[in-house]
Amino acid sequence: MSILITGGTGYIGSHCAVELLKNNFEVVLLDNLSNSTEAVCKHLYKICGKKPNFYRGNINNEEVLDYIFKCFDIKAVIHCAGLKAVGESVLKPIEYHENNVEGTKSLLSVMQKHDVYKLIFSSSASVYGNPEYHPIDEMHPLNPLNPYASSKVKIEEILKKLSIENSKWKILSLRYFNPIGAHDSYLLGDDPTGQPNNLFPFIMKVAMGEREELEIFGNDYNTPDGTGIRDYIHIMDLVDGHISSMLYLEKMEASLNYENINLGAGRGYSVLEVLDSFETVNNLKIPYRFTERREGDVDNSYANISKAKVKLDWMPKRTIEDMCTSAWSFQKKKILV
Ligand code: NAD
Ligand code: UDP
Numbered sequence: 001m002s003i004l005i006t007g008g009t010g011y012i013g014s015h016c017a018v019e020l021l022k023n024n025f026e027v028v029l030l031d032n033l034s035n036s037t038e039a040v041c042k043h044l045y046k047i048c049g050k051k052p053n054f055y056r057g058n059i060n061n062e063e064v065l066d067y068i069f070k071c072f073d074i075k076a077v078i079h080c081a082g083l084k085a086v087g088e089s090v091l092k093p094i095e096y097h098e099n100n101v102e103g104t105k106s107l108l109s110v111m112q113k114h115d116v117y118k119l120i121f122s123s124s125a126s127v128y129g130n131p132e133y134h135p136i137d138e139m140h141p142l143n144p145l146n147p148y149a150s151s152k153v154k155i156e157e158i159l160k161k162l163s164i165e166n167s168k169w170k171i172l173s174l175r176y177f178n179p180i181g182a183h184d185s186y187l188l189g190d191d192p193t194g195q196p197n198n199l200f201p202f203i204m205k206v207a208m209g210e211r212e213e214l215e216i217f218g219n220d221y222n223t224p225d226g227t228g229i230r231d232y233i234h235i236m237d238l239v240d241g242h243i244s245s246m247l248y249l250e251k252m253e254a255s256l257n258y259e260n261i262n263l264g265a266g267r268g269y270s271v272l273e274v275l276d277s278f279e280t281v282n283n284l285k286i287p288y289r290f291t292e293r294r295e296g297d298v299d300n301s302y303a304n305i306s307k308a309k310v311k312l313d314w315m316p317k318r319t320i321e322d323m324c325t326s327a328w329s330f331q332k333k334k335i336l337v
Contacts, residue, residue, distance in 0.1 A: 004068060017124055120249070237265070261307055
């Protein structure tokens with residue numbers, strides 16, 4: 001039996017693949033390589049001694065999907081494929097809708113055709129918009145502030161509707177907070193091919209000397225030190241959450257076939273706190289300067305993870321120090337490999 005991971009050579013997909021391969025699942029990766037490279041497959045082989053089945057293709061292409069579902073006995077899909085840059089989504093809303101929403105529809109239609117009804121979807125904390133309270137639980141109202149977040153909300157609506165119409169579906173929509181860090185081998189990590197968007201890839205660029213300083217977007221937020229607070233979660237804790245989700249899908253009650261679940265560490269760190277931790281554990285200095293706020297950024301966002309703890313029997317284990325050590329170790333190793 002195989003698991004299909006869409007966006008499988010990307011950051012989250014590749015880390016899920018490594019754990020599934022280690023647990024003796026057959027893994028099929030589909031990715032159009034718009035934000036990753038095929039080199040990931042080589043690294044997966046180095047880590048696990050097993051090759052994933054890789055297909056370069058687009059989730060919008062039903063022929064490719066159909067071919068994969070014909071070739072493999074797919075049991076479930078982890079659907080990570082998607083465009084994820086908030087700023088870019090404001091400039092290209094149609095492209096984000098086409099890629100993320102229409103692409104998901106194609107995937108669902110081919111899954112249904114092949115009687116595959118188990119799905120784990122990569123959603124995002126961005127669906128909550130500007131938080132009305134903390135910590136944010138899954139009942140928090142949705143308020144997408146940009147086309148990227150809207151695409152996630154639209155997909156969740158489609159998934160929920162589908163699950164109501166056909167009780168064969170078993171779907172978990174995992175709302176990720178801020179995954180960072182790398183696999184313990186340091187052969188896999190966050191390695192975007194496009195323009196980086198998130199805090200850590202920018203910290204890496206400064207640490208590598210490719211940029212002179214980090215721009216910290218705003219120091220006048222309503223937080224103790226004025227910089228934005230986020231809920232950073234180690235990528236391997238996030239992956240553990242997917243493995244637990246796979247197990248949960250097997251035993252999900254018949255009456256309950258769609259759920260939203262937050263995956264975060266359950267506590268927030270400001271940009272300055274993250275930088276301090278990164279500098280301390282890696283014995284590095286990261287020069288920075290404060291700039292204007294980034295449009296659409298919220299002051300503070302951290303998760304209530306009670307539902308994941310109870311339903312998935314899952315707990316994040318790694319600290320912010322682990323995350324900072326691991327992110328830099330991956331970056332250093334990348335230069336050598
Ligand atoms: P990523 O860009 O590293 O991985 C996504 C992969 O999907 C890339 O390899 C890209 O080439 C591929 N892809 C994009 N569109 C595709 C298409 N139409 N067909 C096939 N492949 C396609 O991103 P990631 O960080 O691994 O994120 C995975 C998912 O998790 C995304 O859906 C993202 O929105 C979501 N998410 C990520 C974060 C985060 O901070 N990393 C937070 C919340 C949610
Ligand atoms: N951030 C920053 N400089 C950067 C990138 C991000 O100061 O170059 C800040 C951003 O304003 C936010 C935090 O770092 O407060 C996390 O940003 P990221 O884009 O990683 O996550 P998101 O805001 O999407 O949750």
